[in-house]
Amino acid sequence: MINVSKISVKRSTSLRDALETLNRAGTGILLLNTDDGRFERTVTDGDLRRLILEGCQLDESIALLKAIDSVVIQTPYTRREALALMNKHSINHLPVLDDRLHVSQVLERREIDGQILLSTPHMGDAEREFVEEAFRTNWIAPLGPNVDAFERELAEKVGCKYAAALSSGTAAIHLALRMLDVGPGDLVFCSTLTFAASANPIMYQGAQPVFIDSNADSWNMSPAALKHALQWAKKEGRLPKAVIVVSLYGQSADMDPLLALCDEYGVPLIEDAAESLGAKYKGRASGTFGSMGIYSFNGNKIITTSGGGMLVSDDASFIEKARFLATQARDPAPHYQHSQIGYNYRMSNILAGVGRGQLQVLEERVHARRTVFSRYRELLSDIAALEWMPEPEWSYATHWLTACTINPQFTKTTSEELIQRLSAEMIEARPLWKPMHLQPVFASAPYFSDGEMSVSDDLFNRGVCLPSGSNMTDESLERVVATIRKIL
Numbered sequence: 001m002i003n004v005s006k007i008s009v010k011r012s013t014s015l016r017d018a019l020e021t022l023n024r025a026g027t028g029i030l031l032l033n034t035d036d037g038r039f040e041r042t043v044t045d046g047d048l049r050r051l052i053l054e055g056c057q058l059d060e061s062i063a064l065l066k067a068i069d070s071v072v073i074q075t076p077y078t079r080r081e082a083l084a085l086m087n088k089h090s091i092n093h094l095p096v097l098d099d100r101l102h103v104s105q106v107l108e109r110r111e112i113d114g115q116i117l118l119s120t121p122h123m124g125d126a127e128r129e130f131v132e133e134a135f136r137t138n139w140i141a142p143l144g145p146n147v148d149a150f151e152r153e154l155a156e157k158v159g160c161k162y163a164a165a166l167s168s169g170t171a172a173i174h175l176a177l178r179m180l181d182v183g184p185g186d187l188v189f190c191s192t193l194t195f196a197a198s199a200n201p202i203m204y205q206g207a208q209p210v211f212i213d214s215n216a217d218s219w220n221m222s223p224a225a226l227k228h229a230l231q232w233a234k235k236e237g238r239l240p241k242a243v244i245v246v247s248l249y250g251q252s253a254d255m256d257p258l259l260a261l262c263d264e265y266g267v268p269l270i271e272d273a274a275e276s277l278g279a280k281y282k283g284r285a286s287g288t289f290g291s292m293g294i295y296s297f298n299g300n301k302i303i304t305t306s307g308g309g310m311l312v313s314d315d316a317s318f319i320e321k322a323r324f325l326a327t328q329a330r331d332p333a334p335h336y337q338h339s340q341i342g343y344n345y346r347m348s349n350i351l352a353g354v355g356r357g358q359l360q361v362l363e364e365r366v367h368a369r370r371t372v373f374s375r376y377r378e379l380l381s382d383i384a385a386l387e388w389m390p391e392p393e394w395s396y397a398t399h400w401l402t403a404c405t406i407n408p409q410f411t412k413t414t415s416e417e418l419i420q421r422l423s424a425e426m427i428e429a430r431p432l433w434k435p436m437h438l439q440p441v442f443a444s445a446p447y448f449s450d451g452e453m454s455v456s457d458d459l460f461n462r463g464v465c466l467p468s469g470s471n472m473t474d475e476s477l478e479r480v481v482a483t484i485r486k487i488l
């Protein structure tokens with residue numbers, strides 16, 4: 001931080017002293033103040049050079065400097081406003097004036113232009129080698145040794161038998177529905193509190209989504225709501241073809257009661273573990289409980305291939321058929337022959353190379369995100385208005401995103417205001433997922449809530465996700481904490 005007194009001069013200061021001060025300061029600007037300390041203008045190298053050209057001697061004062069309106073900002077200001085002002089005037093230093101019009105601080109561009117993002121890709125050391133190997137051997141195709149190895153290594157890591165590497169997590173959900181013959185008119189149940197990608201593939205298949213609420217214990221699918229929905233469907237004579245259970249923000253759903261209900265009604269369960277790779281439920285990997293599970297390697301997920309997904313299962317026939325459909329459903333014939341409609345859903349051998357490198361550091365990434373979560377909790381533990389995503393004793397969550405809710409009993413600030421004010425300080429925070437039953441595109445879909453109150457509506461209204469990257473520095477985290485403190 002710039003020491004204001006070390007770059008301050010007065011009109012009575014000699015040109016020599018002004019030049020020496022400027023020389024020592026290294027900021028490229030001086031602050032010209034009146035005798036009583038009020039800010040008058042900034043003075044640059046060029047201003048002093050022009051004084052010399054006008055005949056001012058080194059021992060004379062700089063009193064002849066013209067009065068100009070320098071660019072300043074007054075408290076209170078936001079980081080975003082300060083940066084916009086610097087950009088507009090192409091300057092790198094900005095004096096901050098207090099209410100007496102004294103300079104309290106000089107902002108430097110490099111200090112304030114850093115934005116703290118929600119979750120950014122975090123590469124390890126091995127990714128580049130796997131990708132270079134693919135280049136060296138010219139395996140640039142959507143198939144190849146990295147794809148095979150990535151599938152094998154991921155299956156081993158999570159403890160399931162088979163895996164198919166795909167172009168996205170969404171593609172994996174779509175294929176899972178195809179494996180279960182979901183088609184027009186069929187019902188598919190899906191967690192409501194999720195990203196649209198969990199539910200969109202239901203529509204690709206022309207089926208009808210039914211949304212299921214969360215419960216307060218895990219924020220994931222409520223067994224009570226699922227039970228009501230299954231009872232309703234049975235009465236209607238239309239049991240769903242599948243239940244898509246999402247494990248949100250890196251925390252598994254409470255799988256035992258959900259699986260028991262699905263077994264009771266004979267409905268297969270698909271686990272959308274896009275956000276929960278590396279998480280555990282009662283010691284076993286999230287994503288390995290249903291008939292099929294899916295993971296995502298999108299850019300913001302816990303590990304990434306820039307874009308990609310995986311379908312996993314202990315049932316070899318699902319994975320074989322998924323691979324077949326994902327490569328345009330080419331029948332085994334010497335000519336191009338198709339007896340089913342396929343997709344172009346395979347992961348490329350290049351991206352699988354990135355994935356192999358990322359998989360090597362999965363545990364470190366999980367550990368880093370858990371640490372981010374516990375640091376936030378610890379540093380903000382005295383703020384009663386903040387309540388953290390619960391972690392039941394059966395859960396080992398990755399805390400892909402640090403999620404919390406605001407308790408309106410303790411603050412007038414809403415989650416929306418908190419997000420806006422963090423954004424003004426160049427900190428990216430987001431609301432929790434907007435539940436699917438509240439989305440215009442799914443307005444006509446049936447919805448089953450946990451109890452009389454809809455838990456997901458409440459979480460959406462009060463929830464905030466904080467910056468949570470595994471590559472987040474202590475300094476960034478402390479800046480987020482300090483800003484939240486100021487706001488709440």
Ligand SMILES: *Cc1c(COP(=O)(O)O)cnc(C)c1O
Nearest residue numbers: 168169170195197198274296298
């Ligand atoms: C990211 C995500 C997906 C989709 O994964 P993509 O790889 O982006 O297609 C699906 N479900 C959830 C819950 C997600 O967070």
